[in-house]
Amino acid sequence: MEQLINQRVKDIEISGIRKFFNMVSHIDDLISFTIGQPDFPTPEHVKKAGIAAIEQNFTSYTHNAGTIELREAACNFVNKKYGLSYKPESEVIVTAGASEAIDIAFRTILVEGSEVILPGPIYPGYEPIIKMMGATPVHVDIRENQFRFTLEMIKPFITEKTRCIVLPYPSNPTGVSLSESELREIAEYLKNKDIFILADEIYSELTYDQPHKSIASFLKGQTIVINGLSKSHSMTGWRIGFLFAPEVISRHILKVHQYNISCATSIAQKAAFAAVTKGIDDALVMKKEYLKRREFVYKRLTAMGLDAVKPDGAFYFFVKIPEPIQLNSFDFALKLVQETKVAVVPGSAFSEYGEGYFRLSFACSMETLEIGLNRIEHYIKSSI
Incomplete structure (x- = not known):
């Protein structure tokens, strides 16, 4: 077979x-x-919230996008931390980890023959999904640029087939991030072009020398932000991610998410609420x-x-x-x-x-x- x-x-x-x-x-x-x-x-308060969810029989389906209380808390979290503004009713989806968020984003925006520009080296979780969609990953060699994926490196690889650019910062595997000026430069160049940005920001809470800045601050209309609690709250096994995008994009991604997993685990959502409220820091x-x-x-x-x-x-x-x-x-x-x-x-x-x-x-x-x-x-x- x-x-x-x-x-x-x-x-x-x-x-x-x-x-x-x-x-x-x-x-x-x-x-x-x-x-x-x-x-x-x-964290203990996160574990206790998960235990309480079980004891209180909070074990049924939730809204496909996640409970409204968690979506509100997640939007408040990224607003307080990074100055991003999203509507909890329509611009955030609670996912089964950042991995599912990446999957449903690509499955929504990519078509046969389209191209996705990525830095190289890069985390291996993007390329297989791109290829399964019949799209082509286009890697940019950033080794000689101190692993910085700047506009100067990106521009030569943009073609009429380019559908998306992946900005995974801070980066896995290099730990390198981009400065506010570097992100602004990319955003200004891409503004009003028919190109999505997939901003994988799962390590946004673990930055050391400068505060994390999201490219969505400058280019919200074209950006899909991926985040979650695996790294920031040591919740890898709880499988809670967040996808933020303007409603015109997120409402279509939600359809893919709904047919993929229906909703993120209800118990983990209760724990996640504790993480992004009581455990915001x-x-x-x-x-x-x-x-x-x-x-x-x-x-x-x-x-x-x-x-x-x-x-x-x-x-x-x-x-x-x-x-x-x-x-x-x-x-x-x-x-x-x-x-x-x-x-x-x-x-x-x-x-x-x-x-x-x-x-x-x-x-x-x-x-x-x-x-x-x-x-x-x-x-x-x-x-x-």
């Missing part, structure tokens, strides 16, 4: 992040710097600790002579493999596991433009970071 499977589905693969993680996760005493999973527990405690870790890891990596751009946000370093080590990124990561029991993600998981790098997550304790980095340093010194 396999010959009857949709060819576009057969042509895509499991994420390189998960593929490598699944390959090595069984190893005893492994130190893993792989999955983008906060090492903090979900829950990320600050985590961010303070991540900042310490960032400084520690950067100091260690540079002391090893490794080339890494200090991240503006998120909790990743994207590190260049030293040239004397004649291995591709997958073989490097595999050998690192075999010889040191430290797991990182091969850069090739983040498009062809990630080859020659590896991603290191610092979403783990200082003790774990120190042990793992000591092992990496020993491996690097013995291999060069």
Whole structure:
């Protein structure tokens, strides 16, 4: 029966992040710097709200877009944090994580033959959906621009087929973000062009050197903002995301969402309400600790002579493999596991433009970071 499977589905693969993680996760005493999973527990008041939802039998379908109280709270959250203004009745959809939000956005706006411009390297969750829609991902090599996806880099790739530009900031895997002036420049150029912006801002609460700024501040009418609680409130398993867009766009995305999952989990929505109201600043405690870790890891990596751009946000370093080590990124990561029991993600998981790098997550304790980095340093010194 396999010959009857949709060819576009057969042509895509499991994420390189998960593929490598699944390959090595069984190893005893492994130190893993792989999955983008906060090492903090979900805040107590959020967990209690979820428990209360179960005890109060709040276990039925909600409105397709989510409960109105959560939509109001989510709109208040992005307004207070980022100055964005959306109508809770019609311009926000509560989704099953940011991943579903990306999926339904692409399935709504893309058509056969259209093109989507993305930076490279980039998180692997966009390209498969683009391809399943019969559209073409167009990667822009940003490695020589300190991983900054600026207008100057974007302009040469815009064609009459361009339907969408993906701006994932702060970035996974590089942690790099864009400044307000860089975003404004992109917005001014794209204004009134028939091109959507997909602004994936899931790491917006984890920025270190400057406040997060959304391109929707300058180009709301063409922008679909993706956000959620997985990273900001350590709620990865609760699967709550938010999609913000003008009503003329969101009302069509809502149809796709409705036929996809009907609604986000009612219990998780109650927990999410607590997160964006009582817990509006829950990320600050985590961010303070991540900042310490960032400084520690950067100091260690540079002391090893490794080339890494200090991240503006998120909790990743994207590190260049030293040239004397004649291995591709997958073989490097595999050998690192075999010889040191430290797991990182091969850069090739983040498009062809990630080859020659590896991603290191610092979403783990200082003790774990120190042990793992000591092992990496020993491996690097013995291999060069």
